[in-house]
Amino acid sequence: MSEQEHHLKAGFETRAIHAGYEPDPTTGAVIPPIYATSTYKQDGVGGLRGGYEYSRSANPTRTALEGALAAVEEGERAFTFSSGLAAEDTLVRATCRPGDHVVLPDDAYGGTFRLFDKVERAWGVEHTPAPVTDVDAVRAAIRPGQTRLVWLETPTNPLLNVGDIEALAAVAHEAGALLVVDNTFASPYLQQPLTLGADVVVHSTTKYVGGHSDVVGGALVVRDLDLAEKLTFHQNAIGAVPGPFDSFLTHRGLKTLGVRMDRHCDNAEAVVAFLAEHPGVVEVIYPGLPEHPGHAVASRQMKRYGGMVAFRVVGGEDKALAVCERAQVFTLAESLGGIESLIEHPGRMTHASVAGTALEVPADLVRLSVGIESIDDLLADLDRALG
Numbered sequence: 001m002s003e004q005e006h007h008l009k010a011g012f013e014t015r016a017i018h019a020g021y022e023p024d025p026t027t028g029a030v031i032p033p034i035y036a037t038s039t040y041k042q043d044g045v046g047g048l049r050g051g052y053e054y055s056r057s058a059n060p061t062r063t064a065l066e067g068a069l070a071a072v073e074e075g076e077r078a079f080t081f082s083s084g085l086a087a088e089d090t091l092v093r094a095t096c097r098p099g100d101h102v103v104l105p106d107d108a109y110g111g112t113f114r115l116f117d118k119v120e121r122a123w124g125v126e127h128t129p130a131p132v133t134d135v136d137a138v139r140a141a142i143r144p145g146q147t148r149l150v151w152l153e154t155p156t157n158p159l160l161n162v163g164d165i166e167a168l169a170a171v172a173h174e175a176g177a178l179l180v181v182d183n184t185f186a187s188p189y190l191q192q193p194l195t196l197g198a199d200v201v202v203h204s205t206t207k208y209v210g211g212h213s214d215v216v217g218g219a220l221v222v223r224d225l226d227l228a229e230k231l232t233f234h235q236n237a238i239g240a241v242p243g244p245f246d247s248f249l250t251h252r253g254l255k256t257l258g259v260r261m262d263r264h265c266d267n268a269e270a271v272v273a274f275l276a277e278h279p280g281v282v283e284v285i286y287p288g289l290p291e292h293p294g295h296a297v298a299s300r301q302m303k304r305y306g307g308m309v310a311f312r313v314v315g316g317e318d319k320a321l322a323v324c325e326r327a328q329v330f331t332l333a334e335s336l337g338g339i340e341s342l343i344e345h346p347g348r349m350t351h352a353s354v355a356g357t358a359l360e361v362p363a364d365l366v367r368l369s370v371g372i373e374s375i376d377d378l379l380a381d382l383d384r385a386l387g
């Protein structure tokens, strides 16, 4: 067994740290260097060293990250992009043609919905929204012969709805479509959709994979080698790739994903327990709670329940806004998945664009991305913010 093959059979944290890279043969560098180069010397015309020709096509810093991502998702190949949305757009162009159709979560990430609604639709790719929690509704939304992708997010944002990956993979495959799972909220540490029958995993690596709120990026991971070949072509032909600095930061984040996620989950569980007892809170939404409608499915397909928590406050929208503004350790900001705790008001911030539609979120809802700070400080901050 080569060292790389050994890494691929190893445990999650070992793969996250070692897969995709061997210490550099010339210098012994333990960590992949930041290869700040656009082009590569050829040994005679077409004599490429290690296949490197031009950094849109491949760059060693990016190759190392892609190897590690494929290993942690238990895929064959991973492709990285300059953002999560760039990954999604490349996937659509590689798999859909004008006249094709996609089933989307009815509470899809806003940027994903906008991509399909405002961009892909203009190029002839239509979409139908369906709730991720309802397998029959997803089946009914499929247009036989026309639907190429069934798109799933689980858990969703901000209401943390849970979709059954295995069941939806079967529904997609019955119709000859691919199941795409946006695994951003769970991260590969908590959930590996390819092992449950999904065909493509999408990530905004901006969130938990990068994990430090210092880099924007995206990824696609697949098992099927024909699909991998199409993605190789489109990644290079479209060119929305991350640079070597971004690849380095994302890879650095990935190495500690396991320990970070366990702390995110520990802290989220403590926050949930605290909020559930707080008189200023109407309802806590977290898939780890037995009363959450997706709890049974989440327990089957996730290792733990993640770092995202939503709750509704007594006192309506004004109180929800005040809680967001009074918090001090929780930073008032959009995005999620970093080591620092964030708080936001979905109705006025991340989900303002769906106000007045079926996707409108409750006005008294607050969303937390629970970070890895000292738990006592997080609880004291929430207590103070709730007044």
Ligand SMILES: *Cc1c(COP(=O)(O)O)cnc(C)c1O
Pocket: 083, 084, 085, 086, 109, 111, 112, 153, 157, 182, 184, 185, 203, 204, 205, 206, 207, 216, 217, 218
């Ligand atoms: C942030 C996010 C995206 C988009 O990723 P970017 O890196 O911001 O382009 C897609 N899906 C989910 C679930 C996200 O949270």
